[in-house]
Amino acid sequence: MTTAQAGIQPVPQPTKASTEAVILDVGHGNCAVLRDGNRCVIVDAKSDKLLYQELVTSGVRRIEHLVLSHADSDHIAGALRLLPNDDFEVGTVWLNSDSQKDSRQWHELLALLTALHQAGRLKARLAICDLDGWDLSLENVLIDVIHPTLTDIGHGTGKRGRVRPEITTNGMSVVLRVLLEGLPALLLPGDLDSAGLDQILSRDKEVSAHVLVYPHHGGHSGGGTEESFAKVLCDAVSPDVVLFSMGRGVFRNPLPEVVEEITRSFPDTRVACTQLSENCHVGPVPDGERDYLLNRPAAGHTGNRSCVGTVRVAVADNQLVVEPAPLGHKRWIRQHVNTAMCESSAILPVPRPRYP
Template sequence: MILDVGHGNCAVLRDGVRCVIVDAKSDKLLYQELIDSGICRIEHLVLSHADSDHIAGALRLLPNEDFDIGTVWINSDSNKDSLKWHELLGLLARLKRDGRLRTRVGICDEQDWDLSLERVLIDVLHPTLTDIGHGTGKAGRVRPEITTNGMSVVLRVLLDGHPALLLPGDLDAAALEQMLSRSKAMTAHVLVYPHHGGHSGDGPENEFAKQLCEAVQPEVVVFSMGRGSFKNPLPEAVAEIRSSRAGTRVACTQLSPNCHAGEPPTAQPLHLLGRPAAGLTGNRCCAGTVRVTAVDGALLVEPRPEDHLTWIEQHVRAPMCNPKVRLPGPRKP
């Protein structure tokens, strides 16, 4: 389940009532999804990196006694000096002392991490052991620059053996280049696009999108983004996906202002799943919360594309995901 948390990320990976959570922007939405699903045990919480739109919900979720939590996984970040990151580290230390959970600092692609559930296989693709050894910081005599986004944990998720999801956090262009130089499999049916469809680095976003999609070969690209936070996703990223991956479905959790400026449509979005979603307030959902399941030997992605497309064609002025809408060419660097 890719929760619509607005500008941020949160994925709930379930095997029955057991689950792994990747990032936690909103504690309220995540709490409601867990309660509605009958989940009281969180095997693992993986926080991809230290940005508040990936960790803020953990500050209230972790001490909540409604849930039994196994292990929280993080990587250090010496560049992050935010109050939320400082509070989270203090909270983890206290809960660990109280015997409420385990913490693991240092998750990379060169270790046999035990994140998987019986039907849900989770593989760590990034960062490397060298990355977490150096930590974030500027380039030095022998070390490259590593940003907070470049340290993002990248996970590949298989459901019943099917390559289902690539969860890249806020993966940036430098980290992608490093990943492409290694031999790890990156293919997945659904790609949650990094950094909510915003800029991935100094280079052209269309080149980043092309390289990423060539490696992942997605059938569906999801932008986990919030209407009103930024003008995401970038049109040049969507244009490249449409151009280089003809037939690939593009779905935004909330309605981008690039697709529909001004007030959102007033029509009731009947295609939504009925799961917790931040965009339900103010009618800001587009695809809303997205569910990926393995059914009869295949992967099913909901909302159903035909229902979603019908709503878009009837109520959205210039939907970037619609091939009939012309998008601008690549921006000059």
């Protein structure tokens, strides 16, 4: 299937080569495009058309790696239409086995990968762990595999055994740390749970990043209190921006206690959601001036559901910048949102310089 056959109308915008990380607003799910010129690495693929639009309009034809953090449908569904698309050349698809996942989409994805691999269209790697190190990297986009471990993928998901703890689908999520032009830009933790976080911290892995895409869309962490998980995670990552990739009207994410803990314990950290949470505003989303939204594909454009929308992280003057910038976004929130959870004070946080 080609992009034209899929009925996709690209949004005109410059296609010059650049280094950037784009966290697409895909509603309830995850998708990040890590771009180095006309090559890229994609991490998770919830949406198909939004991802197609982003790739086509940014001039990407070569997908070096597609990493699927775990087997949940809100992370893999878009891959079923992306991979057979003749408009793109795909290098390697990375994913881990999951003995507990029995969804139709997971079965279809495994069958599709088998067929495409046998046809010589791509390589399929049914194992990705911290021993893979920087193998996903491009020239100006360095990607470190933080989690899971070889032991984790060796035992796979399932109940506690004689030599290992219980490993859930979320606990097996692939966690990636991304550097743009040497600067620690992004931590992509999939749906990492509290057990997985404890394991990462016990191995003293470097996880600091300018932007943290919060695990599990701001939902439950799978152990302990949500406040404790949020504090430990943000202490480790020390993010300037915490982003919740979530869909309005799905699970009422992010949880209020998660946002409250971050804004209380880390007042200099900017908190943003791709779509406007129902915990912040009940009823129709107000219009207001929305010129802060990026001219990039975003699920929230339909039905006026956007909050910060699709987010771009790039390097300018040897510093990391995040778009949309906070000023216009915060102005809209303060004028039109009833009880914005992210508003802990009237002072906008000033991003700290980031160095390798």
